[in-house]
Structures are given as structure tokens and as C-alpha cells.
Amino acid sequence: MNQENRNMVLFLAIAALILVGWPIVAQTLWPAPKRPAITKTTPVADKPVTSAAGTPVVDTAKTNRDRRVVLAETPRVLIVTPSLKGSINLKGARIDDLVLLNHRQTIDKKSAPERLLSPSGTEHSYFAGFGWAGDGIAAPDKNTVWTADAPALIPGKPVTLRWSNAQGVSFQIKFSVDADYMFTIDQSIGNGSAAPVTARPYGLVSRTGLPKDPDSWVNHVGPIGVFGNGANYDIGYPNLQGTDRSFFGSVFGANVKPGPNYFDNKGGWLGFGDIYWLTALIPDQNAQVHAGFRAAGDTFQADFATTPVKVQPGKVARQTTRFFAGAKEVRLIDKYQDQGNIVNFDKAIDWGWFRIVEKPIFYYLDFLFRLVGNFGVAIILLTITIRGLLFPIAQRQFASMAKMKAIQPKQKAIQERYKDDKPRQQQEIMALYKAEGVNPLGGCGPTLLQIPVMYALYKVLLLSTEMRHQPFVLWIRDLAAPDPLTPINLFGLLPFTPPVFIAIGIIPILLGVSMYFQFKMNPAPMDEAQKQVFAIMPWMLMFVMAPFAVGLQLYWITSNVLTILQQRLLYARHPEMLVATPKTPAKPIPKK
Structure with a gap:
């Protein structure tokens, strides 16, 4: 497995750890305080x-x-x-x-x-x-x-x-x-x-x-x-x-x-x-x-x-x-x-371990809702705010990706040179990164930062009574529920309700399309396996996200559109990102 594949696997592992494994990790590192001892009571009976x-x-x-x-x-x-x-x-x-x-x-x-x-x-x-x-x-x-x-x-x-x-x-x-x-x-x-x-x-x-x-x-x-x-x-x-x-x-x-x-x-x-x-x-x-x-x-x-x-x-x-x-x-x-x-009365809402992110997001989202009167518009404004805060990091991410793109021929040459000596290959690649001032994980920062934000928004939409039954536009009458309109039954014309796993609504489809164009804007990876993964990922995520709240999907679509606009701006600053990677390997590096 080459370095890019390792980076991708590492990123997915970190994302999985945050979304699924964090509660277990947090419980281990910061165990809940000891509770008073449980005492026995007499068995419940029907007589008074x-x-x-x-x-x-x-x-x-x-x-x-x-x-x-x-x-x-x-x-x-x-x-x-x-x-x-x-x-x-x-x-x-x-x-x-x-x-x-x-x-x-x-x-x-x-x-x-x-x-x-x-x-x-x-x-x-x-x-x-x-x-x-x-x-x-x-x-x-x-x-x-x-x-x-x-x-x-x-x-x-x-x-x-x-x-x-x-x-x-x-x-x-x-x-x-x-x-x-x-x-x-x-x-x-x-x-x-x-x-x-x-x-x-x-x-x-x-x-x-x-x-x-x-x-x-x-x-x-x-x-x-x-x-x-x-x-x-x-x-x-x-x-x-x-x-x-x-x-x-x-x-x-x-x-x-x-x-x-x-x-x-x-x-x-x-x-x-x-x-x-x-x-x-x-x-x-x-x-x-x-x-x-x-x-x-x-x-x-x-x-x-x-x-x-x-x-x-x-x-x-x-x-x-x-x-x-x-x-x-x-x-x-x-x-x-x-x-x-009332001690810990706010714990009546199960914010979980991410409450440090979730409660500020709720209060800001609630402020925006009171300001504009439409919860969907408030989510869009929240997304713009988050993307604006992350823009400096995104700039560094693209600069890091540009450097990675520039050294890809040298990296490919090292992989060819030491294809039978994996330890030496990794040693030389790390030396190349150090010499060129490249951080192979530098492009993961904004994406990793958005994972807890998306999870926090998901919890806010799931838990907050204020978000229940809030409409957006047209057929979206409840942002805390999945999209009810699906082409699978011709938008309700056919008299059947599709199973959840194929009931893909209009909003999830727009999510998949926006992710497709976002990925198309990224530099094509050199590895064929990565190309295949990125080609099917938008449509996989479309199915994965379909049962989730429309509000969460609206956040992601808005984020994708802003990312595409941001990419166009940053590509203008880093034109080397648009240079196609040579299909022929670079000259072998001479032996030392």
C-alpha cells in the first residue's frame, strides 16, 4: 500500500474513531463519577x-x-x-x-x-x-x-x-x-x-x-x-x-x-x-x-x-x-x-461528550432562526459561518495539496526505485517530505474539523424540540425528518411506500450530485484504487445519508457548494494543482 492509500485509510480510521469510538474512548479516559450505592427495595406487589x-x-x-x-x-x-x-x-x-x-x-x-x-x-x-x-x-x-x-x-x-x-x-x-x-x-x-x-x-x-x-x-x-x-x-x-x-x-x-x-x-x-x-x-x-x-x-x-x-x-x-x-x-x-x-438539569437533554460543540451550535442556530424566521435559511447561514471560520485552514490545506502534487513524480520515482525494499522506500519518502516541507496529512484538517461539527448538528437536529416540525421550502415541511419526496414511487403517484434503504429523496440526490462535482474539482489521485473509491463515494454517501434529517443534508449540500466555489478561488492561487500528473514515471533517482 502506497503512502496516499495509507493516508486515506488513516483518515477513514480517525473519522470512524470520532463518530463511533469516541464515547468508549471518553468513558475510558474520563470515567463518570461514582454514583451512590444501589439499595434493595421490597418486591413490587399488586396490593396497596x-x-x-x-x-x-x-x-x-x-x-x-x-x-x-x-x-x-x-x-x-x-x-x-x-x-x-x-x-x-x-x-x-x-x-x-x-x-x-x-x-x-x-x-x-x-x-x-x-x-x-x-x-x-x-x-x-x-x-x-x-x-x-x-x-x-x-x-x-x-x-x-x-x-x-x-x-x-x-x-x-x-x-x-x-x-x-x-x-x-x-x-x-x-x-x-x-x-x-x-x-x-x-x-x-x-x-x-x-x-x-x-x-x-x-x-x-x-x-x-x-x-x-x-x-x-x-x-x-x-x-x-x-x-x-x-x-x-x-x-x-x-x-x-x-x-x-x-x-x-x-x-x-x-x-x-x-x-x-x-x-x-x-x-x-x-x-x-x-x-x-x-x-x-x-x-x-x-x-x-x-x-x-x-x-x-x-x-x-x-x-x-x-x-x-x-x-x-x-x-x-x-x-x-x-x-x-x-x-x-x-x-x-x-x-x-x-x-x-436544579443541579445538572440540563443533562435532561443527552448532549453526550460533544456538548462543548453541540450547545454553542444550538444557541447560534437558534439565534439565526429567530433572526430570519426560517430554520432552513438559518442552517445555510450557519454553514456559511463555519466555512468562513475554516477558510484560512482550507487555504493551508490547498497549499499542502499543491506541494504534494508537485512532488508526486519524485515520490513515484522512489516507489519504483525501492519497490522491493518497503522499509527503505518509506524512509526515502519521509526524507522527501522533510526536504520539501510537506505534511502528508495537511489536507485532512478541514475535513476532520467538520466531522464533529456535522455530528453536533446531527445531534442538535435529533434532540432539540425547537427544531421539530420546522419547515424550509416547498415540500420540506420538517427539517428534522428525512426527505419525504422520492422518485422511486414517482413522487407519490405510485401507491406504495419504498423501503427505507432505497427511499432516496430529492435532497439526498442533490447531495450526491454536489459531492460528485466537488470530487471532480479535486486533483485526480494517481492510484487507480483511489480513483474508483472517489468515483463511487458520492453515490454511496447519497444512500447512507438518505434516512437522516433533511436539515443535516441541507448543511452538507451548502458546504459542498461553498467548497466548490472555494476550490475555484484557491485553484486560481495555486494553478499548479490543475497540471495533470504525468502518466509516465519520472526519471529514476540515482543511487547514493
Whole structure:
């Protein structure tokens, strides 16, 4: 293998390492901080008992009744905010009915708002509950019907729920909500009996069924929480059901056991994350909590309980919990972390190890979007910015390629001269590079720099709720989805949907064409194998990129067009690059 082939193989290996192997390398070099020890909990049962954590067991009532019928069966307090609409169930004091007004289920403007929470007994039930677990006293449970002091919960106007037992112990839950997605739950217990009582406050989130979003090594979907210094992405739904996880789960979650996983920790938060949506319980950040996840069949629960509180006669104990239920909007999540003092709340978005690149790209892209009002145009402006920043490097790249082109006859002569002595051949070629001041890897710089940028943009398009359902022009109505228009079925005229691997849309085809012309602008490699690789690479990448988000393809096409224009400019500065390489070998170098 000659030096050019080695360089190409080295470049591909480095690219593969960055895109695929980086998480493993990073995990080895910078291991995640030690998490609190996992503690055992009592097995989940169907009867209404409490676990060792002092919280109710998983609600295993599974039916698929009509949601409207279920909602009408119990008294409710309405939830009305600029971002949310739903209700609180007075039976069980549950937030179990919630839709996100600013997010639609599909790209159709008449589509219904995205539903996040649904009551127990409906398909894919999903709800949050709060209360006190008593020691020797009658405490409210899921069948308790509370009384409310107002018919609706709106920002700035809290609602208080009350219930008392026969012993004279009273319970209150005060719900407040902001204009976005954060609820504040103030729980109190007042001891009106003649003896001290002991209780511990808890909060839980329960969901039934697996989400549509797949869990992958690129983006964690499932149970998520902060216990100690970092976010825990190790626990998955299969893990809670008692089975081992995938290869990546076994690599990154070696300390996670199948079944319930609980942690003793100060503060933190926990819940369930989808790609775009999140529910999170946020206990008092100074409270010692016993928190974690468990499952019963296909019903999953995240819950926490704080240290038991002893309440003397005539006294009141209070506990404040926050509950996030909404979209993972980056600016909002960061605001809650900074202003609400929620440790590592931004880890709710699985940026991964490239967050140092991804978050600045998101913020700049979001700035451009707010400036121009079209996300596709914002991507084009982002591409122009990146190419502008890389232009000085590209100039050096072309200068390096020009030098490599100029010494190719000498290199070919050395290869012919020492074709039977490979060590000597490499020694002489390296000596030639040193004498001519050539860096054989000098042309890889801009391409290598673009790999993390492209990966970061891919993650931004994949993770950011702000990018969901954003249109560009004509048929491109969702830049976070693949191109829906393909000539394979004559652009929808034929009544069938092509398989994913051949559903090549218009944008991927334009990507392949732009790469073809970009490669045509490059100096033809001397090696025939390289020529064949570069000839088919544009069309291979066209198929590879077809299932990816149109926004990512738009970035690449724009980058290719700018590269072609840049090449024309730099060829004018380095005309030696356009000189054809002689097909006949240069004169042999005389023996020393």
C-alpha cells in the first residue's frame, strides 16, 4: 500500500474513531463519577402496600378505556396556562391530564396538541402523584378524594387540596404552576391528635407501555435522573423489567442491576425522558432522599421519599417538591437549572461528550432562526459561518495539496526505485517530505474539523424540540425528518411506500450530485484504487445519508457548494494543482 492509500485509510480510521469510538474512548479516559450505592427495595406487589422507600407500589391497573369517559368519572381541577392545558384528579391528588399547547402531534397545523399525561385506566397512562406515607396513621392513598379551594389552577393563582383522617391528622397539597412547564407542590401535615405521628412525603411518576422513541447510544430515552455528581443514562426500560440491556448498556451501565434501582442521595431529580418530552420529580435540593426506578410488567415508576418526619401534637411539617412536565426546550431547561438551582438539569437533554460543540451550535442556530424566521435559511447561514471560520485552514490545506502534487513524480520515482525494499522506500519518502516541507496529512484538517461539527448538528437536529416540525421550502415541511419526496414511487403517484434503504429523496440526490462535482474539482489521485473509491463515494454517501434529517443534508449540500466555489478561488492561487500528473514515471533517482 502506497503512502496516499495509507493516508486515506488513516483518515477513514480517525473519522470512524470520532463518530463511533469516541464515547468508549471518553468513558475510558474520563470515567463518570461514582454514583451512590444501589439499595434493595421490597418486591413490587399488586396490593396497596408501601415499599421500604415509604411510597406506594406501582399502579398496575391496566385497561384501555376511552380517555373522555375516564376523565369524566372523577372530580377535577382545571389546569390552564399559556403552555399547558389539562386537569388535576382530586381522586388520588394526581396530575394525570396534560397536553402541550405549543407542540402539535404532526406537521399539520390543525393537528391536536401533543399529549403528555393521561389518567390510569387509559391507553399509555402517564401521571404524577404526591402524598405522605404514614407510620401507624391513616394516610391518603390513590382512592382518597380531596377537596379543592378553587376550580382551576392558573399561573399566579395556586390551588390547595385538603383531606383529614379520623385521628385528627390533616393533609394539604398546594399546587402552583408557572407560565411554562414547572409545577410547585407544597405538602404539609398537621397533627391535631394527642400523640406524635411519623410520616414521610413522597412523589412519583408512573407510565404504562414503552414509548415510541427508541433508546440508542446516540440519545438516551427512558428513566433518567441525577444522583450525586452526574446524570444517570444507564438504566433502561428492559433493565427495570429484569433483563440485561444491549451492548452499549452493558459497556456504560456495568454497575446497573436488572430490576429496581434505588439511590440514597441529597437532592437531585429523576423522571422519564423521551426525545422531546420530559417528566421530572425535583425534591428539595437540600433534602436527603431515597429515589429510583422500578417496574411491574410494562408499567414503570420513578419515585422518591424523604427522611421520615416526626410531627408533635399541634405542629405542622412541610415539604416542597417541583414537578417538570413538558418539552425539553433548551433555553427553558437551562433557565430552570440556573435560576431554579436544579443541579445538572440540563443533562435532561443527552448532549453526550460533544456538548462543548453541540450547545454553542444550538444557541447560534437558534439565534439565526429567530433572526430570519426560517430554520432552513438559518442552517445555510450557519454553514456559511463555519466555512468562513475554516477558510484560512482550507487555504493551508490547498497549499499542502499543491506541494504534494508537485512532488508526486519524485515520490513515484522512489516507489519504483525501492519497490522491493518497503522499509527503505518509506524512509526515502519521509526524507522527501522533510526536504520539501510537506505534511502528508495537511489536507485532512478541514475535513476532520467538520466531522464533529456535522455530528453536533446531527445531534442538535435529533434532540432539540425547537427544531421539530420546522419547515424550509416547498415540500420540506420538517427539517428534522428525512426527505419525504422520492422518485422511486414517482413522487407519490405510485401507491406504495419504498423501503427505507432505497427511499432516496430529492435532497439526498442533490447531495450526491454536489459531492460528485466537488470530487471532480479535486486533483485526480494517481492510484487507480483511489480513483474508483472517489468515483463511487458520492453515490454511496447519497444512500447512507438518505434516512437522516433533511436539515443535516441541507448543511452538507451548502458546504459542498461553498467548497466548490472555494476550490475555484484557491485553484486560481495555486494553478499548479490543475497540471495533470504525468502518466509516465519520472526519471529514476540515482543511487547514493
